[in-house]
Amino acid sequence: AQTVTQSQPEMSVQEAETVTLSCTYDTSESDYYLFWYKQPPSRQMILVIRQEAYKQQNATENRFSVNFQKAAKSFSLKISDSQLGDAAMYFCAYRSRTGRRALTFGSGTRLQVQP
Amino acid sequence: EAQVTQNPRYLITVTGKKLTVTCSQNMNHEYMSWYRQDPGLGLRQIYYSMNVEVTDKGDVPEGYKVSRKEKRNFPLILESPSPNQTSLYFCASSRLAGGPGDTQYFGPGTRLTVL
Numbered sequence: 001a002q003t004v005t006q007s008q009p010e011m012s013v014q015e016a017e018t019v020t021l022s023c024t025y026d027t028s029e030s031d032y033y034l035f036w037y038k039q040p041p042s043r044q045m046i047l048v049i050r051q052e053a054y055k056q057q058n059a060t061e062n063r064f065s066v067n068f069q070k071a072a073k074s075f076s077l078k079i080s081d082s083q084l085g086d087a088a089m090y091f092c093a094y095r096s097r098t099g100r101r102a103l104t105f106g107s108g109t110r111l112q113v114q115p
Numbered sequence: 116e117a118q119v120t121q122n123p124r125y126l127i128t129v130t131g132k133k134l135t136v137t138c139s140q141n142m143n144h145e146y147m148s149w150y151r152q153d154p155g156l157g158l159r160q161i162y163y164s165m166n167v168e169v170t171d172k173g174d175v176p177e178g179y180k181v182s183r184k185e186k187r188n189f190p191l192i193l194e195s196p197s198p199n200q201t202s203l204y205f206c207a208s209s210r211l212a213g214g215p216g217d218t219q220y221f222g223p224g225t226r227l228t229v230l
Contacts, residue, residue: 095219
């Protein structure tokens with residue numbers, strides 16, 4: 001079974017600064033997807049970014065980028081120019097490419113943004 | 116607007132009183148799934164459906180039922196709720212085809228309390 005570990009329960013960043021959230025995962029599969037989801041106080045789960053394991057190029061979405069290290073099974077999220085609206089819980093998630101398509105989530109990192 | 120809707124958003128009930136949480140999506144997605152979120156555990160899959168009349172168990176199916184009679188709807192049924200089913204529930208949907216379109220999009224969540 002796959003597992004996802006987020007070792008940082010809480011992180012804090014100053015507005016306009018950069019922060020990196022860590023995620024490691026364990027799998028025996030070679031083809032899969034990785035995601036970062038954001039959960040603000042409204043509790044809505046919002047997709048931030050997605051990475052296909054077969055792609056060597058790291059995904060980027062505006063101020064959000066990932067550092068995907070397949071051999072190390074590491075998938076960190078970098079948020080540049082942090083904004084107050086970035087404050088939320090961030091979940092790293094893994095999904096097999098086939099099968100029942102269940103997302104396996106980490107326990108989350110709570111990000112605080114200081115003005 | 117493309118979206119996944121859930122009702123009710125909040126529900127307080129008593130042990131043993133049957134309830135249904137509805138989920139509907141307007142994106143013509145084949146795949147739908149239910150998750151529950153508990154503190155420190157991330158989200159865990161309860162049931163999923165690959166298409167109409169095709170459903171199967173996820174990681175934590177005990178105490179839940181689902182049905183998929185129409186493509187757009189995927190209700191979650193608790194026939195005899197117990198206090199350990201107090202949780203935040205999410206419905207999600209996606210296309211089955213590969214690529215970015217098969218990313219799972221989440222509903223707003225249903226906060227259930229069983230007394």
